Amino acid sequence: MAEAATIGDGRAAGWKKLRRRLAPWAPLLVLLALCIAIALVNGRFVSLRNFARIADAASIPLVLGLGVTFVILMGSIDLSMEGVVAFAAIILCLLVANGANANDFGLLGALAVLVIGAAMGFANGIVHVGLQIPSFMVTLGMWFVGIGIGNAILGGIQVRVNDPLIRALALEQFLGLKFQVWLALGALAVAWVVQEHTRLGRYIFAIGGGEDLARLSGIRTGLVRIATFTMAGVFYALAGIMAAAQQGSAFALIGGGRLFTAITAVVVGGTALWGGQGGVLNTLIGVLIVVVLANGMVLMGVSPYVQQIVQGLLIIAAVALSVDRMRAKLVK
Amino acid sequence: MSTAAPAPALQLVGIEKSFPGVKALQDVSITLGVGEVVGLIGENGAGKSTLMRILSGVYQPDAGNIRLHGEDTVLRNAQDAARRGIAMVFQEQSLLPNLTVGQNIYLGAEAQFSRMGIVQWSRLYAAAARQLAKVQVDVDPSTITGDLDFATRQMVELAKAMTLEEAGEGHLVILLDEPTSVLEQADIDILFARVRALKARASFVFVSHRLDEVLALSDRVYVMKDGGVVAELPAAEADTRQLHQLMVGRDRHSEYYREAQQRPFGEKVLLETRGLCAGAHYRDVDLTLHVGEVLGIAGVIGSGRESLCRTLFGFEQPTAGEILLDGAPARIAGPADAVAAGIGYVPRERRNEGLVLFLSVAANMTLASLRRVMRHGMIDHAAEARLAGEWVERLHIRTPSIRALCLNLSGGNQQKIVLAKWMNAHARIIILDHPTRGLDVGAKEEVYDLVRSMSAQGLGVLLIADTLEETIGLCHSIMVMRDGRVTRRFDAPSGAKPRQVDLVEHMV
Numbered sequence: 001m002a003e004a005a006t007i008g009d010g011r012a013a014g015w016k017k018l019r020r021r022l023a024p025w026a027p028l029l030v031l032l033a034l035c036i037a038i039a040l041v042n043g044r045f046v047s048l049r050n051f052a053r054i055a056d057a058a059s060i061p062l063v064l065g066l067g068v069t070f071v072i073l074m075g076s077i078d079l080s081m082e083g084v085v086a087f088a089a090i091i092l093c094l095l096v097a098n099g100a101n102a103n104d105f106g107l108l109g110a111l112a113v114l115v116i117g118a119a120m121g122f123a124n125g126i127v128h129v130g131l132q133i134p135s136f137m138v139t140l141g142m143w144f145v146g147i148g149i150g151n152a153i154l155g156g157i158q159v160r161v162n163d164p165l166i167r168a169l170a171l172e173q174f175l176g177l178k179f180q181v182w183l184a185l186g187a188l189a190v191a192w193v194v195q196e197h198t199r200l201g202r203y204i205f206a207i208g209g210g211e212d213l214a215r216l217s218g219i220r221t222g223l224v225r226i227a228t229f230t231m232a233g234v235f236y237a238l239a240g241i242m243a244a245a246q247q248g249s250a251f252a253l254i255g256g257g258r259l260f261t262a263i264t265a266v267v268v269g270g271t272a273l274w275g276g277q278g279g280v281l282n283t284l285i286g287v288l289i290v291v292v293l294a295n296g297m298v299l300m301g302v303s304p305y306v307q308q309i310v311q312g313l314l315i316i317a318a319v320a321l322s323v324d325r326m327r328a329k330l331v332k
Numbered sequence: 333m334s335t336a337a338p339a340p341a342l343q344l345v346g347i348e349k350s351f352p353g354v355k356a357l358q359d360v361s362i363t364l365g366v367g368e369v370v371g372l373i374g375e376n377g378a379g380k381s382t383l384m385r386i387l388s389g390v391y392q393p394d395a396g397n398i399r400l401h402g403e404d405t406v407l408r409n410a411q412d413a414a415r416r417g418i419a420m421v422f423q424e425q426s427l428l429p430n431l432t433v434g435q436n437i438y439l440g441a442e443a444q445f446s447r448m449g450i451v452q453w454s455r456l457y458a459a460a461a462r463q464l465a466k467v468q469v470d471v472d473p474s475t476i477t478g479d480l481d482f483a484t485r486q487m488v489e490l491a492k493a494m495t496l497e498e499a500g501e502g503h504l505v506i507l508l509d510e511p512t513s514v515l516e517q518a519d520i521d522i523l524f525a526r527v528r529a530l531k532a533r534a535s536f537v538f539v540s541h542r543l544d545e546v547l548a549l550s551d552r553v554y555v556m557k558d559g560g561v562v563a564e565l566p567a568a569e570a571d572t573r574q575l576h577q578l579m580v581g582r583d584r585h586s587e588y589y590r591e592a593q594q595r596p597f598g599e600k601v602l603l604e605t606r607g608l609c610a611g612a613h614y615r616d617v618d619l620t621l622h623v624g625e626v627l628g629i630a631g632v633i634g635s636g637r638e639s640l641c642r643t644l645f646g647f648e649q650p651t652a653g654e655i656l657l658d659g660a661p662a663r664i665a666g667p668a669d670a671v672a673a674g675i676g677y678v679p680r681e682r683r684n685e686g687l688v689l690f691l692s693v694a695a696n697m698t699l700a701s702l703r704r705v706m707r708h709g710m711i712d713h714a715a716e717a718r719l720a721g722e723w724v725e726r727l728h729i730r731t732p733s734i735r736a737l738c739l740n741l742s743g744g745n746q747q748k749i750v751l752a753k754w755m756n757a758h759a760r761i762i763i764l765d766h767p768t769r770g771l772d773v774g775a776k777e778e779v780y781d782l783v784r785s786m787s788a789q790g791l792g793v794l795l796i797a798d799t800l801e802e803t804i805g806l807c808h809s810i811m812v813m814r815d816g817r818v819t820r821r822f823d824a825p826s827g828a829k830p831r832q833v834d835l836v837e838h839m840v
Contacts, residue, residue: 197710199702206699209688216645216685217700217753218671276690 038296059184064262067235075275076135082255083146088240089250099160121233125226150252169245208275339402341535347396371550378556389413419493429478434460483519504534580832589805594826598623602792608653613639614816628807636816676754689739694720701757723752744775
């Protein structure tokens with residue numbers, strides 16, 4: 001009897017160990033399984049053209065996801081991206097060659113837009129840290145501020161973007177992939193370097209692991225928080241530029257629906273909502289899961305309404321699974 | 333005693349309780365007569381809290397009997413204990429500040445005032461007023477609890493305990509756990525008067541660090557040490573000196589604390605405070621820490637020693653006095669300033685505040701000094717790995733690799749990583765807040781070795797230890813604090829260490 005119990009325990013421990021070992025790879029396994037399943041149902045999934053289409057669809061969510069990954073790694077949340085995207089896209093369209101005024105600042109205009117994104121992120125951070133307001137509330141406000149300013153500037157109309165360089169992002173290709181895909185991969189590389197090789201990246205993980213502890217180690221956590229929100233703002237602004245290029249114009253609701261996709265991707269990728277675990281490569285996998293799933297459903301002719309339901313269930317399932325994973329680690 | 337002596341209100345016979353690796357209670361027998369107040373004293377870790385938790389039904393004893401009014405009883409859980417008339421008045425008050433006094437008194441017991449699911453508040457408040465009258469507190473039960481001062485809240489807590497009289501079986505057993513630790517003398521007098529007045533309806537177990545109060549209030553006193561009862565004596569025949577002796581009295585093993593390695597410390601002063609005050613926490617603290625000195629601060633909870641360390645690390649700002657680093661006045665506005673000034677802090681809550689569990693061994697070691705492994709603005713992972721490898725070797729840290737998450741290491745190895753973090757950051761002053769808490773004997777010895785080697789390297793160490801033995805064994809000098817003031821300083825050179833009883837005398 002006692003013997004049996006011991007053996008059972010050993011097996012349970014082994015299973016737990018295996019589970020713990022596999023947990024970091026779970027998102028990748030899900031992605032592979034998803035690809036195989038879709039390919040089995042619909043052969044058209046496996047084609048260079050379809051892969052290019054997936055890469056294309058993934059580029060903007062990836063850039064947005066990278067920005068918010070850092071915020072989530074800190075254990076905070078950033079809901080402002082749709083506002084920043086809208087504001088950035090509109091300002092971009094008004095600065096480069098466009099259909100509404102005589103401006104033609106080209107790349108300088110794009111650079112100015114990144115600075116604006118940084119400023120909005122900085123505002124998020126400084127209010128959050130300075131006034132000790134939860135990031136959830138501050139960024140919720142900033143979301144609406146961004147869209148509001150966009151509407152105030154345009155009065156509800158659209159501005160066409162005529163700048164060939166910006167348009168090229170969505171129209172020109174290099175090695176079979178659109179420029180915007182390469183731009184997104186560049187953003188991923190930058191984010192990875194920040195995460196792995198800078199103090200900011202290390203400190204973000206430390207804060208997510210325990211803010212008191214980070215402070216006890218002499219880290220100026222307030223500054224790290226502000227820097228992280230600022231950096232996130234730059235990523236959103238970049239996504240705003242890409243969105244304007246893709247649409248060929250800018251309007252106040254250009255960011256609509258992107259928040260949900262980005263946060264779903266981060267969570268599905270395995271970055272913990274309570275911070276400290278995960279990273280930008282997880283977000284890459286998460287974005288691919290979300291985009292591949294959407295692509296597969298389109299190929300299979302699933303109705304858009306059902307697609308939305310599936311996406312909603314996906315984010316809940318991902319959180320449910322990751323919570324379980326967390327417990328297995330924290331509770332001995 | 334009358335001819336037919338009534339059964340004692342509470343009797344514990346041969347209670348045993350173990351936790352993994354620790355024998356918390358062994359063969360504890362205590363008797364509490366009807367209408368009696370029994371004092372329970374002992375050092376931190378003597379087993380008082382465990383015993384209280386068993387009595388309030390939170391823990392189950394491994395062996396032994398609990399007899400209530402002569403009948404063997406099993407206290408299945410806290411509700412069960414309450415139903416049988418055992419109430420606990422906590423040191424940290426258990427009242428919810430946002431509710432009214434009446435709501436707190438009958439929290440969880442509203443059913444008796446409800447009709448068809450609707451609570452009739454007027455009836456509840458009337459009943460609450462009767463409970464408050466029992467302890468003679470003049471408070472309107474509809475007052476919001478958070479608006480009351482601490483002493484009054486303590487009385488409300490007592491009133492809440494008295495509700496068990498009606499709910500249960502009459503005569504109560506009330507456990508008072510350090511009820512006076514934050515009260516002013518006038519309030520303590522009132523509390524004691526109420527307790528004496530209630531002796532007709534309840535028996536009390538009084539746990540306190542303040543021996544004079546224990547002697548003043550109790551009829552008999554039990555002294556606990558290392559999980560057992562070492563003495564039982566009538567309060568009228570005891571004095572504090574005698575109790576001190578009984579609480580400690582064990583031989584110190586000089587070997588264990590590496591006393592042979594204790595070298596005289598240097599002349600140079602690293603850290604000094606002059607007349608340092610922090611509100612109600614501590615007053616007029618003068619402290620000097622030399623190169624290579626291990627300075628212990630002894631004191632019970634509420635002595636102000638924790639708060640003092642928090643000030644030195646920049647968590648709290650002093651309200652008066654000054655801090656000098658290397659002889660020059662310094663302002664430590666936050667932990668970042670402290671770290672920049674070469675101060676390291678090893679917190680008590682190792683798993684929450686000591687290291688990031690989901691970061692690697694290497695990343696935790698460099699957390700306070702990342703600048704040192706930066707090259708061209710980037711973290712040099714190779715340099716970091718080299719550094720971490722050296723520390724792993726030097727401190728004999730047992731880890732599968734330097735990239736392993738700290739989560740998977742044992743407590744002793746985690747603590748070594750925290751210490752490595754500060755040595756790596758070239759901290760010159762290290763504040764150790766209960767550095768051996770929760771470690772097994774072997775790991776403790778390794779920490780003691782490390783403290784000795786830090787001292788040999790000229791670091792100044794400020795130690796708040798788990799036990800007096802540890803304080804005496806490790807330190808060059810000891811500062812004793814009581815109620816926020818330094819009451820005594822001892823030199824503790826190797827071979828001429830003060831005795832525990834000398835320290836305790838100035839602690840309580």
